[in-house]
Amino acid sequence: MGLKRNVSLTTGLKYKGQGPMLTFVLHRLGGLGMAIFITVHILASFVGGEIGSFFNNIYEHWAFQIVIFFFVLFHAINGLRITILDLWPKLLEHLREAVWVEWAVFIPIYGLAVFVIITTALGG
Numbered sequence: 001m002g003l004k005r006n007v008s009l010t011t012g013l014k015y016k017g018q019g020p021m022l023t024f025v026l027h028r029l030g031g032l033g034m035a036i037f038i039t040v041h042i043l044a045s046f047v048g049g050e051i052g053s054f055f056n057n058i059y060e061h062w063a064f065q066i067v068i069f070f071f072v073l074f075h076a077i078n079g080l081r082i083t084i085l086d087l088w089p090k091l092l093e094h095l096r097e098a099v100w101v102e103w104a105v106f107i108p109i110y111g112l113a114v115f116v117i118i119t120t121a122l123g124g
Contacts, residue, residue, distance in 0.1 A: 019099040023078050030075030037068045062121035069113050077106050 037059060044055035058064055081102045085091050091098065 019096055019103075023081075023099055023102065026074050027078045027082075030071040030078070033068060033071030034075065037071075062117055065117050066114055069117070070110060073110055073113070074106060077102055077109075 040055050040059050044052045044059065046052075047055065059068075081098050085095065085098060
């Protein structure tokens with residue numbers, strides 16, 4: 001039988017897990033974001049016509065691409081961090097440092113990608 005936890009939403013939102021908790025939440029949102037992208041992509045290819053064109057315009061829009069790329073890239077890099085920590089459990093004592101390394105890798109790659117997406121959207 002599972003543990004019974006009586007934690008309200010406000011108590012949960014006040015939790016100060018900092019970096020590791022943020023990566024946990026973003027990893028879940030990343031999976032959800034990729035599922036939304038795949039769903040929109042499939043709907044665009046199967047529906048066709050004006051509705052398919054509408055879905056196609058959604059996932060080809062630069063703002064949607066920026067958001068989806070954030071989710072995909074963060075999910076991939078965070079998954080790599082999780083895999084490394086699972087393969088070498090002694091590194092778990094350096095969890096917060098691993099999160100900082102993850103952000104140090106993620107931010108420049110994502111910044112460059114956003115720059116390319118925006119310049120392409122502006123016709124550059």
